[in-house]
Every structure is written in C-alpha cells, then in structure tokens.
Amino acid sequence: MHPAVSVIFFTVTSGAGFGLMFLIGLGWPMPQGGLGVFIALALAGALAVAGLVSSTFHLGHPERAWRAVSQWRSSWLSREGVLAIITLMLFGVYAFLWFFFDIRSTALGLFMSVGSVATVFATAMIYAQLKTIPMWQTWLTPACYLAFSLTLGLVLAGMLSGNGVVGGLPTALWASLSIVLAWVLKMMWWNRAGSIGFSTTGSSVGSATGLGSIGDVKLFERPHTGENYLTREMVHQIGRKHANKLRLIAVGLGALLPVLLMLLAATGVVPTLFLALAAMSLLAGLFAERWLFFAEAKHAVSLYY
C-alpha cells in the first residue's frame, strides 16, 4: 500500500494524543498549576486534533469531511470520526473544568478514557477490517495500535509529570512495561506478516483470475503501460533491503533508544528531559513503523498486477 505521509502522521499523532487523553482521564499524575495543566491539555488536544486534521489531507474533498460521521452503523472510518468527536467533546468539557475550576471529574475522565481507547481501536479497525489486506486483518493490529498509543501516552505523561509515580512505580517504568508489551505485540505482528501472504483467504493469481485450474498463471501485460491509481495506491513495491533498514530504524528509535532513555529517567536525573527525548525518539521510530505498516502491506489487487 502507498505509505501516505498524512495517514502515517495521523495514526501516530492521534494515537499519542488519545493515549495521553486516556491517562488524563484515568487521573494519571499531571503537572500542577495553570501553566502545567494548560501544557498537558494543550499537548493532548493538539496531538489528537493535529492527527485528525492531518487525516483530512488524505481526502480528495476535505471540505466534505463532515459527511464522514453519518455511517457509523457500518463504517469503521465513520465510527472513528464519531468516537473522536465525542471523545474530544468530553475532553473539552473535562479540560474546561480542570483548567478553569481545577476539577478533574473522575466519571467524565473515565468516559473520556473509554472514548480514547475506542477511538484508537476504531482507527486500527479501519485497517484491521480489510479482508483484502491479510497482513492487517488480525486482532494484533488494534492491539499494536492500542499498545503504542498507550506507550506514547505514558512517555508523554511521564515527561509532563516529571515521571510521576503511580502504584509505586514511576511513569517511566510503566512506560517501559508498556513499550515492551507493544513491541512484543509488534514482533508477533511482523512475524505473522512475514508469512501470511494471502493465506487467510487463500487468494492467488489463480483465484483472482479463475484460471488457476488450467495451469500456472502469471501476468503477461498490464492493462496500461503506465502507472495508474491502483498501482500507485495498492501495488506499492518496496525493496527488501530498504524495508530491513527501516525496521532497524523503527526498533532502534521506537524501542531500544526510548527504553534506554526511560531507564535513565528512572534514575531520577532530569527525568523530564530524558522522557522528552524518549518521546521524540519513540515518535520517530513509530513513524518508521507506520511507514512499513503501509508500505509492506500486500493488497489483493496486486494479484492482478
């Protein structure tokens, strides 16, 4: 699949925003004082909204984006939109109360947290629902999205709260646990993706053309000699070397370096700085991870090309 920058940015950033929102809703330690609260709220809101705005750059007609909330009964994309809006509205009320009246409503927060989880889950389901892309069609896809969202949220929360302690553990350690979980899930995802091909459906050039019963089928000529929407969008080819390099970057920046930085943060020396660096590294790593999520995905249409 074509790795569109807007969509990569959307999934990572809004994941971070809603991850943070989830933790805010749970009452995770946050900075004190007007400015601190403002920064926390602004960061969560900005990331979530920036992600959503970015996703509209992917649209041919962003001016009609408002129409996308209508089909929540059948469409995960619509659900995602609806959930994001509801969650953001809850967040708006929550933020208003917190900022102006210093009230962190537990009930409202819980709703907001549930909304955040649901939104990220819906985002992931946009991809995980597609039977045409077996690599994506697995419970691991939402699991990864949720785990990375949570990890991003934790790293950011730790950064904001100066590595605040919950349940006796500093946030950096929570984040470390989360990042391990996320990458275990991602490794499972990659492991599955490496061998899945079209085995979930059994689709092949033979079944795509119906000619498999005659003999070995291969493409002779494309319908047009140039590229078209389908080849650009769904028959994206990525070199193995290129992919391996990007995986190293994803793991290095998205797992190893953040863990190291979080362990440094756990030592208590300038944890905010280390966690901020960890957040940036993680974001960069996840951009690479998400780029690969799209670029390596094989669509059934590629069987025709």
Place this chain on the structure above:
Amino acid sequence: MNDHVRVDTSPHVSDEVQKTTCYMCACRCGINVHLRDDGTGTKKIRYIEGNNDHPVNRGVLCAKGSAGIMQHYSPARLRKPLKRVGERGEGKFEEIEWDEALEIATGWLGDVRKDDPKKLAFFTGRDQSQSFTGWWAQQFGTPNFAAHGGFCSVNMAAAGIYTFGGAFWEFGSPDWKHTELFMLFGVAEDHDSNPIKLGLAELKRRGKKTIAINPVRTGYNAVADEWVGITPGTDGLFVLALVHELLKAGKVDVDYLLRYTNAPWLVIDAPGTADHGLFARDADGNALVLDRESKKAIPYNGKGVKPDLRGEIQLDNGLTARPAFRLLTDKYLDGQYAPEMVSERTGVSADQIRSIAAQLAEAAFEKEIVIERAWTDMKGERHEKMIGRPVAMHAMRGISAHSNGFQTCRSIHLLQILLGSIDCPGGFRYKPPYPRPVHAQPAPHGGGEAGKPLAGPQLGFMRGPQGLLLEEDGVTPQRIDKAYSWDAPMSSHGLMHMVIANAHARDPYGVDVLFMYMANMSWNSSMNTSGVMKMLTDKDENGDYVIPKIIYSDAYSSEMVAFADLVFPDTTYLERHDAISMLDRPISEPEGVADAIRWPVLEPDRDVRGFQSVLVDLGARLGLPGMTNEDGSQKFKDYADYIQKHQRKPGIGPLMGWRGEDGSKTGRGEPNPEQIDRYIENGGFSLTHVPDEAMYYKFANKAWQDFATEMGLQDGPVECVFQLYLEPMAQFRLCAQGLAEPKTPDTHKQRILDCFDPLPDWYAPFEGEGIEASEYPFHALTQRPAAMYHSWGSQNAWLRQIHGHNPMFVPADICDAVGLETGDWAWVSSHHGKIKVPVKRMDAVNGKTIWTWNAIGKRKGAWALSDGAPEAEKGFLLNHLIHELLPPKEDGMRWSNSDPITGQAAWFDLRVNIEKAEAGEAESLPQFPAQDGPVPDGDGPLRYGAAWLKEFMTR
C-alpha cells in the same frame, strides 16, 4: 435517502447524431457521432459509437474508433500550410497562406510536368482515395504513382487476384455463418478488424473450430481453439505438407477442380523450347484439355468436354502435354513435403500437421453443406443446390511480409481450391466487386510524356514479360520504384519502400519533386528508418538536397512533416469528404454491394483543407485534363463536387448509390447533384443486396454475372477460371532461360528460375539465406496492437495510456540461454543495425521468435508529445534493424529486401541476435535529436466532458 432520486437514469445524451465512416484504421466502420453544445454555442463530440445498421461493423466499435474524440481534438493537429525555414528534419517552419502554398506547389509541379513528368514521384500512404489520387497522377502524366500497398500486403492481393480473382485483405470474408473449420494465418489486428472479431464471435457461438497459425499466441490467436506456433517464413512449407497429406489420401474435390480451375489444362512439356511450361492452346488462344472420351486435346470450354486430370497426350505439333493437375500431384506428393520432412523447419510437429490435414478433410467432405437453392453456371448448366465445403481461411501480414509471401499465399489458395472451398457455402467468399481476375483488371502503364496524361493507370496486373515497364534497353526500369521491372515483375501495388532509396541513389534516375500523403516515411512506414532520414537530408556537391523538393500532406505533426519543404495541413476524419468507392476499396460484404462516404460532421476550426480538395485545386491550377473546364477554370469546386460529378466511364462514378438525376438508379446512372445528401440520409453508406441465386459460386454464377453487369461492376460476363498453374510465371522462366523475349539480364536469371515456379512453391526467405544463421539465429517480428493503429495512436491521450511503450517479448528458452529477465535491457542486432530495448519474458510464442508491438516508438518532438514521453524514451522501432536491401552477395550485388515476384517489402524476414545490455540508462536506442514541432506540445490535465457537468461537483 431514496435511491431513485440519486441518479438521473435518463439524461439527455446529445443534440444531434451524425452518421459517417470511421477512419481510425482501414476497417471503415460506420459510426454515429453524437454532437452536443458545450454551453458556449460550440458543437462538441459527446460520444462516438458503432452504427447498428452498417454492413461492416453492425454497431460495434473497436478501441481506436472509440478513441476518435481524442484524435479529433489532438493538439498535434496542423493548423496552417507550412513552409520550411530550417534544415530538413529539424521541423522549423513558418506558417503561410493557402494561396502561397498552392502557388509554390503549382510552380514546382508545373515545371516538372512541362519538362519530364516522371520527375514527380507521387506516393500516398494510408488514405482511402487511391482511385482519385491515381487518376490525378495519371492526368499529370507521371508513371511514378503508387499507394503504400508495396510495403503493406501486396502479396496477398496479387496472389489472390492471380489465383482466383479475389483476395484476402478486406476483399473477401469467411462464410462465418456456415463454416465448420476456420484457419487463420498470420493475422494480428489488420484490415477488416471488426468483421473478423464479429466472425470469430459467431464461430464461438456456433461452437466451430478455429486453428490459428502464428508464431505469437496473442489476440485472435489466443482465442483460437488450436494454435500452430509456426516459425516465421515457413507457412508455405506447412501448407504444402497439408496439400501433400490431402493428395495422398485423395481428399480433394475433383468435380470442383474440373469445373472451375485450370487443373485439367494441358501444360506443354518441352524443356529447352520456348513452349515449355506454357498451356497448349488452340488457334484462338483457348487452353486445351485432354478429353477423356475422345482422347483428344480440345478447348477447355468446349461443349460436353470431359477433361482428364492425369493422362498425357502428344499434341499436333509433336510436343507432349499433361494436365496441370498431373504436374501438381507429381510435385506435392514428393517426399520433401511429407510432414516429418518439414517439421523441424516449420517448428510444427508431424502429428499436428497430419491432425490438421485430417480435420480439413473431415470438415470439407464429411460435413458438406447443402443449401437448397438452384443456380445456373456461366455455361448454362443448372444446379439444383449449392454444395458447400465448409472450410474457411483467412491470411494476412504474417504471410505477406516475407520474400516468399506471394508463393506462400498462392499455396494457401491452392489448399482452399483443392478442398473446393472458394466462394461456396462455408468457404471463403468474395466481396463485390470481386471476383475480378487478372484479365478483368487494368494492365500497368508506364511512359510519361511532357505535358501529357498517361495512357492508362499506373498500377495494374502484369500479364506477362511483354508488358514489363522497361526502357528500350530491356533492363532499365521505367518507374522510380522499379515496379514491373525485373526486380519485381508482377508488382501490383508499386514499391513505396524503395522510392526514397532509389531517388536518393538516382537509380534509375533522380526525381525533382517527392509528393507524399499520409505516409510516415521518416519513421515507422520505412525500413531502415535512420537511413531514410539521412537520404531525405543528404545534399549533393552543390549543397542542394539530393531529393530537391518534398511536398507532404498530413493532418498531424508526424515525424515526416519535419522533412518536408512544403506541408499541406489536412483535416481530421470528421471534417472531410471521402468516397469509400467501388472504384477502389468499397465496404461490400459477401451478400451486399456497398460503398460509403465521409462528410464533415464538424467544420474545421483551423486553416486546413482536405487533401483531395487540395489536389482538385492543384489539378486545375496545373491545367490537368479532367480537372479543368474548357475556359481553363476549375472543374470541380472541391473533392465532394468531384465525388458527385466525376464519371470514370459514362454512368459510372465514385459512388454507386442514388445515381441518376433523380437519385433513382443504383450502380449505373448519370451524376446526381444531391447524391451525398442521399448518403448522409442513409447513414453514410449505400447497400444493395446480392440476389439469392448469386450469393455463392460468383466466379461461375450467371446470376452474379448479370447482377454485376447491371450494377456496373463489370461491363459483361467475366470468366474466372482458378489458376492453380500460373502461366505468366512460366513465361518469366522462359525469359530467364533466354528462350523468350524480353531476355532477363544475367543478374536476375537465377532468381527468376528459383522463385517463379508456376505452381505454388516454397523457398527459404532471403534474409535468412544471406546471413550466417549462427550469427543471427532468431526471427524478429512486430504485431499491430488491437488498440493502436500505426503511429496515429501515439498522439491519442487515451490510446497512449494503453500502449505508451513497447517491450521486446523474448521466448523463455532464449531468455534462459542468453541470461535475460523481464526488466532487463538488451541489444538486438541484425546484419544492418543494432537497437537497445527493454525485455519481457514470454512463453506463448514460437521458441525462435522475438517480437514487439508495432510503431509505438516515436521520435522526440513529434506528435505534440513531451520530449520525455515514454514512446520516445522507452518505445522503439524494429524498423532500424531492417534494411531496404539484402546483405551483399558474393558479387557485391545487393537486392531489394522484397519478394522477387511482387516487390512486397519483406520486413518479416528479419533475422537477429539478442544479448543482454550492460546496466545503464533506461532509454531505448537509437535516439535522435528532438524535432521542432509546428504545433506546441499538448498540455493537461484533460477533463473531457467537463463542459456537460451540471450539478455534479458543485454542491
């Protein structure tokens, strides 16, 4: 939301529908052109579809026809007459007014006509107005006229006319409704493209079998039920092996042979005399046969004659003679034609050859068709029914474009005739005006006197050596292309591919003006493209161009435009008048006599004129007879006026429908000033059904003869005896043996002895014989893609997306041997040149044959395309590998790369080697400097139809 209101299911389509004839290829389909106001008061094309009532396409339309909108609005359209200002080939022009352009041309042509008319070489390309352009050239007085048949498929036309007075091409058609078995030789997309597709569909519907003989298994060959992946140039051998099998088994239609062919005619056996190989004839010139009852030689057409096919007789003059059929059986029963003997060479297994022979016999003789319809033959004998041998064949380019193409095509006709399957139910049928055998065709005319018209048409069918167009010395050709000389004695269409080379070499002489129309000679319509570009730009010691003046007419900024000194901008096919005429190549179908017109369904928005109207104007300016009134004024206002008023013979004009002053006559009749209007009212064509009794056996059918005479297709009955044994070939052999006049020059003797077998024969293609097979072990071919027609398609915004560049398809075996993979680049070399091409591996192809799509490659700067267009960057032409001359013989002599009988360009003889190219720039080679265009490059994006977008996209 209610679904019903979401879409308008009955929208307005168009304001008017105009019916004319397509011109996106040579198929001549009827089209409905839907026109609609674009909101600014301008009529635009909304849609082009097939005309349901049209005899050619019956409502269907191919990709090319459907892309007509893009052709019509192409940015490559020329806009005004052009005068060259740069060097030839650069494409630098100034736009001039029509008056100036016509005055320049009149000056040049007037001088030529006054001094030596043959110094004008007038050759037209893919136009469909040769009866007019030929007539114009005849009035001008130059012998140097032809259309492009010589490098197209003259072998098919000539072999057909000489053998049975008809031809493949679009001049005949399989009897799709009745045939049981169809054989298709060497056809990718070609003439008659939609009728063939419709016919194949009919066979599929009826569950009848198609056998395709073609090295490449694409297109029609892909859907055929059985594929014969033959090695190029060996079809004749394959066919003669089938003949061998059929003769051996006695599976031939003896009655048919006796009645309708020259199989019983007596051939004199007297080696070393001037009679050897000729027919024994009576004093009136009637061929003799051996009567089985009287055992005497009597005229074949005598009453009650019962000819023998096998005996021998001593004639009154003491010479021995045998029926042609006896010679024929002796020849083809020889073991050299046995399936196992031809198998290796043809690449076809002996089993498959035998199986196909058996299928042919079964279809012809076990599945005989009987139509209960009485008919009377030309001898007056009444037949109660029409008997059909339902085997149909069609063949084209893959047969034609070889140096053995004439004989190969004759071999196919021999096979058809032995089976009794020409123009019978289920067989191959003539389309009117055919049958028209050689003696009913014009003979070619040469000469050319200053200021005078030629005595007759330049092109025709050579009767024998006496008619050759030679100078007094009996050697030097009269024509610039050397047609009808010893080089190509039975040329019927001229040799367009030799014109520029000969004019450049001043052999046999130089020309002053080269005048061409719709012929992309500096690109895909020539062999040796780079060489031709050089010939067109070469200068002599005085610094003048070797070919002094070039006038060219084209509608588009083609590669050839860049090499012209003066350019007449032509119209598009929707802006012009044309006659698809019975005098030329009408649109008849076997059951209907039909011709058609084109007419301007849109007015040009540029300062352009239909080329034929320009010729009418030039003709008057030059004072040519037939084009000028007595007072010297212009006789025809334009081409449309000519179409309606011109009479070739009294009562016979370009169009056959609605003749007579009131439009009540068909075929014969006085000119009708409203004739074109009547055609327009009728959908652009005229169709008259052939009477039931005349439907089959037209070559011998009295009802057909009466009908054809009444319709003006012929002036009286025309006897058509199939010439299995072709006597003129024997005459040429006698000349080569020095036994008859004119004597063949030494240089040509052996070749005529080798190739002019009066019976269909096979010899190895010349190019393969002239090179080391190990050096160039492979064959290389092109095929026309169904969605693109020559270079015209490359400017078409839609078609060029389908074929924007072309790979070289290489069989898996060659890939493995040479180390090639899809995506690699390779060097392909011939005895003449080397090209660098992208490679695509393929399995469904003859293992010794590489191939590509034809004419996709473009020169940079042409056709209003960007310089980086894929056609120029990656596309390529095979033409660079093909020389117009063969490799030199030991004596240094270089023959034309043509069929020695007709002069047909032998581009499919090409032999090549292929090797992997080192990694480098992904660009095909050779490349040429970009030509300047007289029109700006096209731009985009294109939103065709946006004019009619109403509420969509605005809410």
Place this chain on the structure above:
Amino acid sequence: MTMLPERQSGAKSLGLVIDLDTCVGCHACVVNCKEWNTAGYGAPLSDTEPYGDEPSGAWLNRVHSFEVTPTDAPAQIVHFPKSCLHCEDAPCVTVCPTGASYKRAEDGIVLVDEDMCIGCGLCAWACPYGAREIDPVEQVMKKCTLCVDRIYNDNIPEQDRVPACVKTCPAEARHFGDLADPTSDVSILVAERGGMDLMPEQGTKPVNKYLPPRPKATADMAPLAAIAEPKAEGGVLGWLDRALDRL
C-alpha cells in the same frame, strides 16, 4: 446509507457475464467505456499528463492479459477485462463513511454519489478487484455504473440500452442481463459454461461472472489414410481414374 439493501424478492441483479474464451483483448470496451462515461455520469474521467511523460487517467474498465501454462500443453494467453463486479456483499459499500457509496435495492447496481464522496479511498482499499479508482483531478471515487444512464435511458434507441462496453464489444465477449433471474440469457450462459466468481474466498458474492476459456485442442485427430503408394497407378492416379469415372 451504506448498509447493504435488504434483498427483496423479485429484485433484479444486473451484471455482466464476460467470456474469457472469446475476448481477444482489443480494449474496445475499455475505451468506449471511457468515452461514454467521461461525458456522462458524474465528473469527467480525467487524464493527467495526457501528452506528457507519464500519461495516466481514471478508467472504469481495464483489460489485463495473463499467460497460463498448463503442465502438458503450450502456454496460452488469456485476455482479462475487469470492472466493478457489483457484488451482493459489497465491502466497498459498507466501509464508506459518508454514504456516498451505495448499492441500489432495485437492480443491485453499486454506485457512488460523487457529491457526497470525500475521496478517502477506503472503498477502493476494501475492494479486492481493483474496480474503483479516485479520479486524479476530480478527486472523487469513480467506478463502473453498469451504464445506469444508458440502460434505462429513454433518449437512446431501445436496442442500445445496454452498457457501452457490451454494445461496442466486437467479439461478443460481454453479456448484460439479470443474473437473479435463472431464465435470463446471462443466467443460462453461466449455467451452461460454468460461469465463475473471481476470488470467491473474499466472500463478496460478485454478480458479474466470468466464463472460463474452453479447453484448447491438441493434435489428436487420426491421420488420413493414404491411398496405397500414391505415385503408382493404383495410388492417387488410380483413385483419380475412379473419381473421374464417378462424375
């Protein structure tokens, strides 16, 4: 509404039956479709760089070709036209967030209401067949409409009220009709010729069917029996005598 319509008894399932045994790969359907639809239903089918380095455009129907190699016969080419299959269980419809993509209850045609399309492309992702393309200029999703503006159009002659691709196909490789009606010509064709679904495993239940290529013939006809010693008197010449005597 992007919920799929309830299947109503008596409702039609209009679709195409494409004969892979007959298609010669000429692209007539491809271009005629473009021609009809660029000036018809909805936005034009645009082309970018139409005369430039990378010409590309939106098309509703494209013809691929495949090389098929049986184990015991030479490789063959199959031309393969492909456009929207108007699936019963159309995933492209249910994923649409705006309701632009819908399947008509009365005849099963899957359409896009372009005014509502936001150009997110998700429906194209959901389609396993590559039947949907975003127009490069108009930025809305384009797809085969089964010529819904022809088949019911009172402004064109009745015999032409079929999709443009069907009317124009010179090889009669395309058939149009109601596949819900077992007595329709197309249903009979499907039954007789073993019409197949593309990628049935995707669960889309395509309405369009493909007729597989008929088996190719092999050189299996027994050779003709030769007349003994063809050149001898009793051979071809003897046979000729007898043949002539019969006439």
